[in-house]
Amino acid sequence: xxxxxxxxxxxxxxxxxxxxxxxxxxxxxxxxxxxxxxxxxxxxxxxxxxxxxxxxxxxxxxxxxxxxxxxxxxxxxxxxxxxxxxxxxxxxxxxxxxxxxxxxxxxxxxxxxxxxxxxxxxxxxxxxxxxxxxxxxxxxxxxxxxxxxxxxxxxxxxxxxxxxxxxxxxxxxxxxxxxxxxxxxxxxxxxxxxxxxxxxxxxxxxxxxxxxxxxxxxxxxxxxxxxxxxxxxxxxxxxxxxxxxxxxxxxxxxxxxxxx
Numbered sequence: 291x292x293x294x295x296x297x298x299x300x301x302x303x304x305x306x307x308x309x310x311x312x313x314x315x316x317x318x319x320x321x322x323x324x325x326x327x328x329x330x331x332x333x334x335x336x337x338x339x340x341x342x343x344x345x346x347x348x349x350x351x352x353x354x355x356x357x358x359x360x361x362x363x364x365x366x367x368x369x370x371x372x373x374x375x376x377x378x379x380x381x382x383x384x385x386x387x388x389x390x391x392x393x394x395x396x397x398x399x400x401x402x403x404x405x406x407x408x409x410x411x412x413x414x415x416x417x418x419x420x421x422x423x424x425x426x427x428x429x430x431x432x433x434x435x436x437x438x439x440x441x442x443x444x445x446x447x448x449x450x451x452x453x454x455x456x457x458x459x460x461x462x463x464x465x466x467x468x469x470x471x472x473x474x475x476x477x478x479x480x481x482x483x484x485x486x487x488x489x490x491x492x493x494x495x496x497x498x499x500x501x502x503x504x505x506x507x508x509x510x511x512x513x514x515x516x517x518x519x520x521x522x523x524x525x526x527x528x529x530x531x532x533x534x535x536x537x538x539x540x541x542x543x544x545x546x547x548x549x550x
Contacts, residue, residue: 309360
């Protein structure tokens with residue numbers, strides 16, 4: 291079985307149904323995820339107007355933001371690691387999900403989120419050190435640094451780097467420990483067009499060659515589409531005075547299993 295067929299036959303990395311998250315305040319915002327599933331090797335770009343809840347959806351997928359309600363939320367980043375996220379939240383909170391998030395999840399924040407007191411190299415290797423895999427990942431991390439054009443910046447601190455350089459360091463950090471799921475919140479917003487295309491192509495290559503699930507919030511729909519990402523539009527409307535955003539995506543394998 292080739293990699294693509296293997297990925298399609300495997301259980302979804304994310305399987306969500308009936309998830310709801312409301313935002314307190316006068317605007318009465320509500321995010322609904324009726325059905326959302328992502329398989330290994332799939333590269334999705336969440337797109338939609340500003341304020342529609344793309345970042346909120348990403349935070350829910352990262353198991354860092356607790357839904358207000360839900361029917362099903364399974365996170366299965368590896369065969370031996372499957373979590374009922376709703377049950378974990380109920381019984382142990384976010385700490386119950388910390389080990390699996392550390393090992394299998396890579397996250398790129400909009401602002402980079404680098405630790406200012408660590409060099410670029412130490413920021414990149416942070417998860418590798420926590421997992422005890424620095425030596426085995428050293429060669430791959432250096433290759434990635436060269437690809438992203440930051441190999442000569444590894445001894446510098448974040449304050450000594452430009453905004454774009456910091457973002458490329460943050461991208462390398464998210465990928466350094468070889469996660470099976472990558473979530474990225476507008477990772478190319480601070481990059482020039484050449485580096486933006488390089489980063490998106492890197493994400494797509496990792497998805498296809500290593501069976502990584504990539505879910506990205508994108509401000510550039512045309513580049514995401516041209517690179518090969520599948521666009522997942524987030525709908526937004528008004529329902530009885532409440533702003534309601536909707537995220538829906540089912541993998542082809544999931545639809546087949548459900549007879550859709």
